[in-house]
Amino acid sequence: GENVEQHPSTLSVQEGDSAVIKCTYSDSASNYFPWYKQELGKGPQLIIDIRSNVGEKKDQRIAVTLNKTAKHFSLHITETQPEDSAVYFCAASKGGSYIPTFGRGTSLIVHP
Amino acid sequence: NAGVTQTPKFQVLKTGQSMTLQCAQDMNHEYMSWYRQDPGMGLRLIHYSVGAGITDQGEVPNGYNVSRSTTEDFPLRLLSAAPSQTSVYFCASSEGTRTEAFFGQGTRLTVV
Numbered sequence: 001g002e003n004v005e006q007h008p009s010t011l012s013v014q015e016g017d018s019a020v021i022k023c024t025y026s027d028s029a030s031n032y033f034p035w036y037k038q039e040l041g042k043g044p045q046l047i048i049d050i051r052s053n054v055g056e057k058k059d060q061r062i063a064v065t066l067n068k069t070a071k072h073f074s075l076h077i078t079e080t081q082p083e084d085s086a087v088y089f090c091a092a093s094k095g096g097s098y099i100p101t102f103g104r105g106t107s108l109i110v111h112p
Numbered sequence: 113n114a115g116v117t118q119t120p121k122f123q124v125l126k127t128g129q130s131m132t133l134q135c136a137q138d139m140n141h142e143y144m145s146w147y148r149q150d151p152g153m154g155l156r157l158i159h160y161s162v163g164a165g166i167t168d169q170g171e172v173p174n175g176y177n178v179s180r181s182t183t184e185d186f187p188l189r190l191l192s193a194a195p196s197q198t199s200v201y202f203c204a205s206s207e208g209t210r211t212e213a214f215f216g217q218g219t220r221l222t223v224v
Contacts (some may be wrong), residue, residue, distance in 0.1 A: 003120050006154075009152070014213035031210070033212035034207075034212065034213070036213075036215075041195070041201050041217075041218075042217060042218070043116075043215030043216050043218055044155070044213075044215050045215070046212045047215070049212070051210070069186075075119060089154065089155060093209050093210055094209075095207065095208070095209050096209060097162050097168075097212045098209055099143070099145055099157055099160045099170070099209055100157075100209060100213065102147075102154050102155040103154055105154045105155075106153065107168075
């Protein structure tokens with residue numbers, strides 16, 4: 001089955017810096033790559049997703065890039081703010097009845 | 113619109129006891145899943161369903177049972193609780209496997 005690896009497990013940045021979280025996947029048939037943000041005590045929420053026919057997608061301070069050849073995708077957060085502090089999960093899915101496989105998560109800490 | 117509702121939010125069980133974690137969604141989603149979240153392990157899939165009457169095992173199904181008699185409800189049963197099942201449990205639903213998954217607020221379970 002699919003295997004998703006996520007790095008780093010913890011990321012500490014100063015407010016205003018950029019943060020980058022990287023994921024790799026193993027199944028070349030995967031074609032949907034969502035990112036979720038989990039705030040303390042809550043369930044994960046989708047923040048951005050990308051499909052395999054697109055190389056990059058942006059939404060304000062958040063962007064995701066996808067390299068299908070290398071089978072990796074990344075989340076970029078610019079001008080980080082303390083409210084960006086959370087656990088971020090990447091996932092990969094190939095559709096059909098295949099439930100997305102999640103990475104192990106990255107704890108992002110933004111220091112004021 | 114309530115989304116995905118999980119009950120209870122907190123539960124303490126004694127080893128050997130059984131219980132059912134409830135999950136209900138009001139979005140008419142076909143796909144529903146149960147995950148457990150443990151420190152450093154990310155979200156691991158326990159069981160999932162692709163529609164009423166259809167369930168399948170995920171990565172860590174042992175010790176858990178599910179059924180899906182209606183589109184709205186997807187309960188998770190612990191047959192004989194063990195300390196290794198101490199975790200935070202999340203239920204999720206989605207229209208498909210390449211669309212946004214909506215998560216409940218989680219159930220924090222402690223088995224003593």
